[in-house]
Amino acid sequence: MAKLVTDVVCPFCGTLCDDLEVGVSDDGTKILEVYNACAIGAEKFLHSQAKDRVTRPRMKQEDGSWKEISYDEAVEYTATTLAAARKPLMYGWSSTNCEAQAIGTEIGEMVGAVMDNTATVCHGTTLIAVQDVGVPSCTLGEILNRADRIVFWGCNPAHAHPRHMSRYSIFPRGFFTGKGAKGRKMVVVDPRVTDTAKTADIHLQVEQGRDYELLTALRVAFKGEWLPDTVAGIPKKTIYEVADIMKSGRFGIIFFGMGVTQSLSKNHNIDQAICVTRDLNEYTKWNIMPMRGHYNVTGSGEVWGWLHGFPFALDLSRGFARYNPGDTTSNDLLVRDEVDAVFVIGSDPGAHFPNSSVKKIWDLPSICIDPHLTPTTAVCKLHVPVAFVGVETGGCAYRMDNVPIECRKVVDPPEGMLTDLEFLERVTARVRELKGA
Amino acid sequence: MATVTLKPIKVPDLRLEADNIKPDAFAGKKAAEIADLHVYCGNSQYPLGEFFEVAGEGGATAAETEVVIDGDVSRVKYIGMKMTAGSVLVKGNADMYVGAWMEGGTITVNGDTDAFAGMGMTGGEINVLGNAGNYLGAAYRGDWRGMQGGVIRVAGDAGSDIGTFMRGGEIIVNGNVDVHVGTHQEGGTIIVKGDAKSKVGGQMVEGEIYVFGDIEVMMPGFQHIGDVDVAVDGVSGRFACYKGDMGERHPRRKGETIYGKLYLKY
Numbered sequence: 155m156a157k158l159v160t161d162v163v164c165p166f167c168g169t170l171c172d173d174l175e176v177g178v179s180d181d182g183t184k185i186l187e188v189y190n191a192c193a194i195g196a197e198k199f200l201h202s203q204a205k206d207r208v209t210r211p212r213m214k215q216e217d218g219s220w221k222e223i224s225y226d227e228a229v230e231y232t233a234t235t236l237a238a239a240r241k242p243l244m245y246g247w248s249s250t251n252c253e254a255q256a257i258g259t260e261i262g263e264m265v266g267a268v269m270d271n272t273a274t275v276c277h278g279t280t281l282i283a284v285q286d287v288g289v290p291s292c293t294l295g296e297i298l299n300r301a302d303r304i305v306f307w308g309c310n311p312a313h314a315h316p317r318h319m320s321r322y323s324i325f326p327r328g329f330f331t332g333k334g335a336k337g338r339k340m341v342v343v344d345p346r347v348t349d350t351a352k353t354a355d356i357h358l359q360v361e362q363g364r365d366y367e368l369l370t371a372l373r374v375a376f377k378g379e380w381l382p383d384t385v386a387g388i389p390k391k392t393i394y395e396v397a398d399i400m401k402s403g404r405f406g407i408i409f410f411g412m413g414v415t416q417s418l419s420k421n422h423n424i425d426q427a428i429c430v431t432r433d434l435n436e437y438t439k440w441n442i443m444p445m446r447g448h449y450n451v452t453g454s455g456e457v458w459g460w461l462h463g464f465p466f467a468l469d470l471s472r473g474f475a476r477y478n479p480g481d482t483t484s485n486d487l488l489v490r491d492e493v494d495a496v497f498v499i500g501s502d503p504g505a506h507f508p509n510s511s512v513k514k515i516w517d518l519p520s521i522c523i524d525p526h527l528t529p530t531t532a533v534c535k536l537h538v539p540v541a542f543v544g545v546e547t548g549g550c551a552y553r554m555d556n557v558p559i560e561c562r563k564v565v566d567p568p569e570g571m572l573t574d575l576e577f578l579e580r581v582t583a584r585v586r587e588l589k590g591a
Numbered sequence: 592m593a594t595v596t597l598k599p600i601k602v603p604d605l606r607l608e609a610d611n612i613k614p615d616a617f618a619g620k621k622a623a624e625i626a627d628l629h630v631y632c633g634n635s636q637y638p639l640g641e642f643f644e645v646a647g648e649g650g651a652t653a654a655e656t657e658v659v660i661d662g663d664v665s666r667v668k669y670i671g672m673k674m675t676a677g678s679v680l681v682k683g684n685a686d687m688y689v690g691a692w693m694e695g696g697t698i699t700v701n702g703d704t705d706a707f708a709g710m711g712m713t714g715g716e717i718n719v720l721g722n723a724g725n726y727l728g729a730a731y732r733g734d735w736r737g738m739q740g741g742v743i744r745v746a747g748d749a750g751s752d753i754g755t756f757m758r759g760g761e762i763i764v765n766g767n768v769d770v771h772v773g774t775h776q777e778g779g780t781i782i783v784k785g786d787a788k789s790k791v792g793g794q795m796v797e798g799e800i801y802v803f804g805d806i807e808v809m810m811p812g813f814q815h816i817g818d819v820d821v822a823v824d825g826v827s828g829r830f831a832c833y834k835g836d837m838g839e840r841h842p843r844r845k846g847e848t849i850y851g852k853l854y855l856k857y
Contacts, residue, residue, distance in 0.1 A: 241605050241633030266634025285733030286756075286775075364808070366790055371811040373838030380837070385811040419790060422774055426794065429839075471634045472608075478732055480706055480725065481668075481687055492606050494633070 156186050163561045164195040165249070165544025168446030168554035169294075169315045169322075171195065176564050185545075185565055192316035199545055199564070201526070208527060208539040209568045220537075225572055225580070228538045232497070233584035235519045236265045239495035241471050245484050246501030246523075248272040248448030251549025251561065254574040255450075255457040258499065261582050262470050264591045268493065269468040270484045271454040272447070272501050279415045280444045281455065281465045282479055283424035290431050292407070292441040293555045294321075299328035300439075303403030305341045307427065308365065308413020309445045312349035318445070323409065324353070330404075339399055343368065344413060356396060361387040363418035369426040372397055376433050406440040415444070446554040448501070449544070453552035488514040496520040496534070499574065500543075504529030523574060540574050541567035549575070592657050592678075593650035595625060597643040599662040605632050606686060607642060610669040614656035614677025614696060617649035625649065642667075653677040653696070660685075663702070671698045674715070687724070690717045693741070706750065712760070714741045725750035725769070728762045738762065738779060754781045757798065763824055773800050776851060782824050795836045795851030803856045812836035813853055821854070830854035 162174035176199060177187035185203050188196040211228035212220040236242050244267045247255050262269045273281060283289075297304075304323050311318040319325060327334040342354035343365070351357040360368050364386030371385040375397035381390040400406060408431060414423040427442060434440035446452050455465030462468055462475035469475070469482040480486060484503070487493045488511040496515045504512055505528060515533050522534035531537040541547045546567035552558050567573070572580075585591070595617050608631040617625050625648075626640030639645065643660075650656040654676035663683030664670065670686075671679045675694045684702035691710040703721035709728040723745045728738035729752055737756035748766035755771065758778040767785035774790065776798040786804035793810050801823050813835035820829050834850035842849050 239633070240635045282732055286735075366793060367808065367811055370793060370836065370838050374812050377837065379812075380814055382809075382811055418770065422771060422790065422793065425775075429794065433838075472631055473634070478707070490606065491604070494605060 156180065157182065159562070159564050161562065162564060163544060163551070163559055164191055164198070165449045165542070165551065165561055166192075166195045166198050167315050167449055168452060169318050170449055170551060170553040170559050171317050171321060172559055174199075178565055183565060194316065198542075202542045202545045202565075207525075207568065208537070209571055211536065211538045214535050214537075225538075225577065228536060229577070229580045229584055231536050232521050232538070232581050233588060235495050235521065236261060236267070236497060236581075237585050237588040239265065239267075239493075239519070241487075241493050242267045242495040242497060243270065243484060243487055243493040244268070244497045244499075245270045245274075245503060246272065246499040247454040248451035249500035249543070250574045251450060251543045251547075251551060252453045252457050252558075253549050254499070254543075254578055255454050256461070257575060257578045257582055259458065259461050261578065261585055262468075264582075264585050264589050266471040266473065267497075268471060268482055268484075268487060269458065270482070271458075271466050272451050272506075273455060273466040274479070274483045274485065275416065275506055276412065276447055276451065277415055277444045278466050278479055278483065279421035280410075280424045282421040283428055286421070286425050287428050287432075289428055290435060290441055291443055291555070293557055294323075294443075294553065296405075297407050297441075297443075298322045298326050298331070300330050300405040301403075301407050302331065302338050303341075303400060303406035303440075304338055305343065305400070305406070305408040306350055306354070307343040307408055307410040308415070308417070308423075309409055309411025310344070310348040310350045310413075311409070311445065312353070314411065314447070315445055318409075319350075319353075323407070339403065341396060341399065356392075356399070358388050358392065358396065365414050365417065365423045366419040366426055368393070369423065369430055372400070372430050373426070373433055376401065376430075376437075400434055400440070401437045403438055403440075406434060406438065408440070408442040409445050410442070411445040412447075443555060450500075450551035452554055452556060453550065453558070456552050456556065456558075485511050494518060497523075498530055498534065499523040499578075502528040502530045504531075504533050523577065538577060539571065540577055541571050543574060546571075547573040547575070592655055594647045594657045594659055595622070595649055596646040596659045596661055597639075598646070599642065599660070599664060600644050601642050603632055603642060603666050607632055607667045608669055609639070609642075609667050610672045611639060612658065612660070612667070612670045613672065613674040613679065614649070614653040614658055615674055617658060618653045618656045618677070619651060620649045622646060622648055650677075665702075665705070671696075674698075684721065689719075690715065693717070695741075703747070709738055709741070709743045709762075711737060711739070712741050712743075713739045714760075716741060717743045719743070719745045719747070722747035722766070723749040723753075723764070725752050726755065727753040727764075728757055728760070729754065730756035730775075735775070737775075748785070754779065757781070767804070772802075773798065773851075776800070784824075784826075792835055792851055792853045794839050795853075796839055796841060797849045797851050799852045799854065801830070801854045801856070806855065810836060812838045818857075819854070823854075829857045831857065 156177040164171040175189040342351040368386040431442040464477035467482040520534040544561040611628040626645045656677040665684035678697040681700040689708040706724035730737035751769035789808035813833040833853040
């Protein structure tokens with residue numbers, strides 16, 4: 155008979171579902187079943203049980219083979235590499251807890267690193283736009299209970315945030331939304347006919363790279379001004395109609411994703427989408443929220459926000475915090491040869507950065523802290539496997555609406571394995587010795 | 592006018608941060624003192640003399656000081672940042688932040704500049720004889736004050752996001768520009784003598800943009816209000832005049848609503 159651990163938080167996407175139930179073996183060492191989670195979330199729990207899991211640090215040898223080393227040796231290599239570097243890049247941070255992010259930032263301060271998180275290739279542009287024009291937002295609970303107008307712009311939650319629509323945005327019945335999906339109007343803006351778009355009341359199949367024009371057209375339509383016959387491939391009649399639908403709701407929300415943050419116009423798309431939201435608040439209540447990807451990318455922005463005032467692309471090299479995406483962002487630094495060591499934690503730039511950046515990681519002294527085997531672990535010199543946060547250790551994570559949720563530990567990690575936090579604490583102590591800080 | 596000549600003798604492996612290369616820092620100093628000023632490479636501080644051979648000496652004030660960089664400094668950031676007077680001549684390419692937040696004086700770059708040149712500048716003149724990068728005369732992140740005064744001239748092309756949040760001054764680009772010209776513009780003039788791609792004048796409140804060539808895709812928030820004959824930077828001609836961005840807020844002055852103006856040359 156298996157034990158059931160309830161109220162487990164899913165450490166996969168920014169939706170941070172907190173209603174999972176995990177069946178573990180009687181001795182509490184093995185995960186047998188995962189209930190309530192989406193396919194991706196369940197896989198994350200089950201993957202921690204993989205038989206071929208790497209459980210000790212590995213150092214790449216001259217001939218390209220890997221040699222198992224002790225955690226002590228891994229701490230020494232990490233600390234000496236970071237302490238010797240003049241401008242190390244400490245990247246990732248999005249799939250670990252806030253406690254690890256905070257102690258990691260302490261290392262960054264001591265060695266004068268550039269700290270960057272996955273927002274740099276994701277919602278960093280959102281953060282730029284928020285700094286430019288502010289953000290009217292809310293929590294997912296408010297959306298569940300109040301929203302009757304839902305816009306998904308350049309995002310596909312049906313696949314990327316699989317339980318988002320059923321838990322918060324489209325299907326659930328809340329306090330003022332007793333009719334569930336029937337009481338909601340759903341608009342999807344996407345150049346592709348995605349599975350999310352198929353469930354929408356209205357799908358605006360915008361021309362690729364013309365979101366900025368379409369958002370502008372909506373603002374023009376709110377004011378009843380003249381529009382060209384088509385904007386971004388959408389007839390003006392449809393634009394006026396959608397503008398009316400948006401204005402006529404009681405409570406609206408724009409969710410947006412990579413389709414607008416990382417396509418042409420980037421931060422300007424979000425800037426304009428926030429202005430659309432602001433304009434709509436002249437008529438009714440509207441909000442806007444980024445569909446954050448990694449389960450704790452929001453948290454790393456929060457941690458750096460309260461420690462140094464900037465949510466990503468944080469340059470501590472001169473002893474004080476500086477920030478300017480385009481200059482202090484990971485890919486710019488790597489491609490322009492501005493860093494001399496790379497430290498990666500809780501992220502996979504090897505899979506998501508351009509090849510030109512990944513080649514630079516390959517050339518530099520590099521450390522990757524990750525429970526999985528990834529393209530990043532393959533290009534780095536040192537791979538330090540750690541316990542899974544949210545499965546084998548707890549810690550704080552922030553949901554996409556900036557709500558902090560404490561993750562739960564379900565099982566013990568394999569014997570002798572360290573957590574992110576334990577490993578970083580040891581590196582911090584060693585860096586402090588080396589730097590005399 | 593006293594001249595200080597900096598000859599690059601070592602290419603920095605990481606990029607160099609040299610906010611001290613400006614007439615204000617060199618004024619009243621001898622060559623040895625200038626060579627002693629600090630520059631940064633990552634978290635490490637070095638004397639300027641490690642990367643440049645310094646000749647000549649600064650004038651009594653910044654206004655009487657000319658800085659000549661005799662070579663390529665495409666890996667040196669912040670040249671002429673926050674300078675107030677005097678002149679800087681770069682005989683090659685320069686990296687990011689040339690003349691950022693500058694208040695006065697003249698900077699001439701014979702080659703190209705990278706991004707953020709003239710960011711938030713309030714006065715003075717920047718001449719780029721090659722091409723300029725992105726964010727020319729734009730605002731620093733989160734700031735609603737981009738370029739507020741002065742003149743930027745680019746002989747070649749410029750990148751994207753030029754004149755973002757611009758509130759005054761003039762940007763003249765002889766060649767073509769990439770996307771986003773004068774986004775959030777609230778004053779000043781941008782003149783593009785070549786072509787512009789798209790997103791020209793998005794979220795523009797007031798100010799003027801002139802485009803001599805074509806705009807690939809117009810913003811939907813601009814309305815044609817007539818044709819005018821005007822002389823722009825020594826070129827006179829007939830321009831189609833548009834007002835916008837109609838989606839954006841606009842101030843009212845003397846009973847009249849003020850719009851941004853976009854002029855397209857026939």
